[in-house]
Amino acid sequence: MRLSWLIVFAVLLVAAVIAFTKALRKKISFIMLGAKEDRFDQVGKRIGNFVNNILLQGKMVKEPYGVVHFFIFWGFIFICLAEIPFMFEGVFPKYAIPFLSTNPYFYLIKDILAGLVFLGLIIGLIRRWIIRPARLYRTLEAALVVIFIMLVIITEWMGNGAKLALAPNTAAYALDPIYKMFANMLSGMNEADLLTFRDVVWWVHVGILLIFLVYIPNSKHLHLLAAPFNAYFSSLKPIGGQMNPMDLEDEEATEFGVSRIENFTWKQLLDTFACGECGRCMDNCPASISGKPLNPKELMSHTLKRHLIEKGSVMLKYGLKSTGEEFSEEIAKIAEANYKDAEILEKKLIGDVIPEDVIWSCTTCMSCQVQCPVSNEHVNKLIDMRRYLVTMEGNCSPELQTTFRNVENNSNPWGVGWAKREDWASDLDVKRMNEVENVDGIEYLYWVGCAGSFDARAKKVSIAVAKILKAAGVNFAILGTEEKCCGDFIRRAGNEYLYQSLVTENVEILNRYKVKKIITACPHCLNTLLNEYPAFGGEYEVIHHTQLINQLINNGKLKLNKDVQLETQKIVYHDSCYLGRYQQEYKAPRELFGKVPGVQLIEMDGNHDKSFCCGAGGSRMWMEEHLGERINNMRAEQALAKKPEAIGANCPYCITMLEDGLKEKMADEELIRVVDPSELIVQLI
Structure with a gap:
């Protein structure tokens, strides 16, 4: 038997x-229909990611x-x-x-x-x-x-x-x-x-x-098999430096960005099968929460995966590696034999599969990726599609087109004349790099950024930081009129050509002055200079102003006058995405606020790596918000729920967005302040 x-x-x-x-x-x-990508280096670190995120369920148990x-x-x-x-x-x-x-x-x-x-x-x-x-x-x-x-x-x-x-x-x-x-x-x-x-x-x-x-x-439970590999092959680069490179000088390239599912890399396609549909990404996505059409879970586990399976099945059936122009004759022959298969092959990823509003809703806050327990990489897929829209089709909102022109003409998104870039420091006796006889004696270059140079509100932070550095005896200088936009929002808006032209010019200037260390008050500038410029020959040690000021105080180089009586304040603190999730810096700004007499710092419900975005990242600062609820209004409302006397922030974008949100939410009341810690510290020196 x-x-x-x-x-x-x-x-x-x-x-x-x-x-x-x-x-x-x-x-x-x-x-394997996807484009090539090297994810086979640094085996030890990859095994570590596998152990932490799969065997120990590191992200899951949070x-x-x-x-x-x-x-x-x-x-x-x-x-x-x-x-x-x-x-x-x-x-x-x-x-x-x-x-x-x-x-x-x-x-x-x-x-x-x-x-x-x-x-x-x-x-x-x-x-x-x-x-x-x-x-x-x-x-x-x-x-x-x-x-x-x-x-x-x-x-x-x-x-x-x-x-x-x-x-x-x-x-x-x-x-x-x-x-x-x-x-x-x-x-x-x-x-x-x-x-x-x-x-x-x-x-x-x-x-x-x-x-x-x-x-x-x-079934979707293929993630049981795919997730371990996804964790092993997850990016080893800093969160802010994971964007796929784009070689604009590649003479063999027929298009830039991603317009077809097979243009994504094999790792980006693996993501779709690794998704376990837990929904943590959509639960923490400001676009999804505010009623925008972007739902990262839907995008990953349904939209992209279904399209890959549908189109991939037809491509494998006919032995196609791509559906680009070079395969148009083959697709035409397929249409004669089976028009339904041809329709699937000709379906446009952007438009037919993914609406443009979905692509442009992302604020690049990275909450989806940070929360994902299986190491999916959501944001770069959207940026890759933006790259195609802008680089190949010149397709973006009128506001972005205007902003691009402003940068092209005056090297800043506001379009203010470049000659006024250093006006904020006219009364501060700050050194300019082109006036310094021995640049080797300059310890830090202060990268002021476009907001810090031209925005009336952000200039107050620039002045406070400069005064603090001078009081601490830090030998620093600025580029003045030689400084240009770092390119952060331009790259995330998909305009890679303009971004790379800016980077090339900035790196040339920085390297000419032998810059090694940079301080900036803008987390967006920090991330771009630190994590993206190295790919273009710009290797710098970049630090946020809250980090450096905190170090100066802790090292005794900056003495605070604790006898100064500041107004007692209950401050609710907002973590910016680009300093928090991107740089994993949560400690320094909080410690700075804690060093100010009379300040009682409280946390929002969404804090640290679950902080809710202000809505400005990923070029959204320069775009109108037509769909759903305004993200900055939602964040302002979350802050007001704590009944604070002020809101603490560390980013010029965040300060602007939160102040605008407060004007909306406190229309008939006296507005509370949004304050950077440097604006309080400067009063104690």
């Missing part, structure tokens, strides 16, 4: 493995339910290990696998974890179907995997419980309370019925397991 079992089992197993392998190979073929998922993850691994002896002994009952079949401690640990998994799945069902958070979709697909895992656990318990009832002295199960519970439940059955029950349960278990095996690569 066992020979027939073996034959049937072998046939079913081989069929399931073939189906699994075929589906998996097809998904891998879709991924939320309460993530702890449940941790036990589900490890319990599932032990359940899979227990499948080996369970399946083997069903076919070969007289044999045992060393350790796995005989060790009572293995089964005890396994069933403690299996019990936790079962409990976790129940909690998950309650959470998804009863509590019903918006980020968790209630679909049959979502329910099936829970049902499958529960049935695998229950049938294994029942099968081994029957075996224990047949042989009560089985040493391997001596410590297992769950097997004993099921054995007691079955103790009233006679031996023949127990044998039949055991065998039926075993076959049911096998059927469920093999169906589950085939189901995984054909």
Whole structure:
């Protein structure tokens, strides 16, 4: 009889493995349609990312339910290990696998974890179907995997419980309370019925397991296999320096940016299959929360993945590697034979698949990417599509077109004459680099930035910082009229050509003056100079003004007069995206506020890496906000909910956006201030 079992089992197993392998190979073929990208360097760091984000569930456990998922993850691994002896002994009952079949401690640990998994799945069902958070979709697909895992656990318990009832002295199960519970439940059955029950349960278990095996690569639960690889291949670059390079001098390039799904890199396509649809990205996306059409979860797990599968299937069918102009004749032939396939191939990624409003809604705040537990990289996909729209089609909003022209003509987005860039420092006796005889004696270049040079509100911070540096004896200078826009918003708006021209000019100037260290009051400038300029020959040590000022005070180089009586203030603090999530700097600004007598610093509900964006990043500062609620108004309202006397910020964009939001929300009241810590510190020197 066992020979027939073996034959049937072998046939079913081989069929399931073939189906699994075929589906998996097809998904891998879709991924390999993407452009080349080197993600095979620094093996040690990549293994570290894998251990932290997969084995230790580092990002997952940052939320309460993530702890449940941790036990589900490890319990599932032990359940899979227990499948080996369970399946083997069903076919070969007289044999045992060393350790796995005989060790009572293995089964005890396994069933403690299996019990936790079962409990976790129940909690998950309650959470998804009863509590019903918006980020968790209630679909049959979502329910099936829970049902499958529960049935695998229950049938294994029942099968081994029957075996224990047949042989009560089985040493391997001596410590297992769950097997004993099921054995007691079955103790009233006679031996023949127990044998039949055991065998039926075993076959049911096998059927469920093999169906589950085939189901995984054909469902969203492919992320069980894709996520570990995604974590391993995650970017090792700083968050602010992960943008894919664009070689504008490539004579063989037919287009720049991404206009077709296969133009994304293989890693960007792997992201779509790694997504577990947990919804943390959409829960923390300011565009999604404010009612914009961008939903990073939908974009990743549904829109892009479905389009990849649909188009990839047709491309593989006809052996196409691309659907660019060079393949137009092949597509025309396909249209003659099968117009539906041709329609799929000709479907436009931008417009037909992803509306332009989705692409332009992103503020590049990086909250989606920071919160993602499987290391997906959302933002660069949107920027790559912006690059195509702007570079290839000249397609962007009228406001951005005006801003681009302002930068082209006057090197700043406001369009103010470049000759006025240093006017903010006219009364400060600040050195200009072109006036310094020995540039080697300059410790820091103060990169003022466009906002700090031209915006009336931001100039107050520039002046405060300069006065503090002078009081601390820091030897610094500015570029003055030689400084140009760093290009942050230009690159994120997709205008790579203008960005690279600015970078080339700025790097040439900075290197001519042998600049090594830069201080800036703008986190956007900081990120661009620190993380993006190195690719263009600009290697600098860049520090934010709050970091340097905090160091100067802590090192005793800047003495504060604590006898100065400032107005007692309850300040609610806003973390800027580009200093917080991008640079992981949360400590320095808070410590600075804490050094001011009379300041009581309080936190917003969304703080540190879950801070809510002001709405200005990713070129949105220069664009009208027509869809949904204004993001800056929402952030201002969140601040006002804490009943503060002032709002603390560290970025000129944030200060502008928050002040505008306060004007909207406090139209009939006396406005509270938005203050940079340097504006308080300067009063103490």
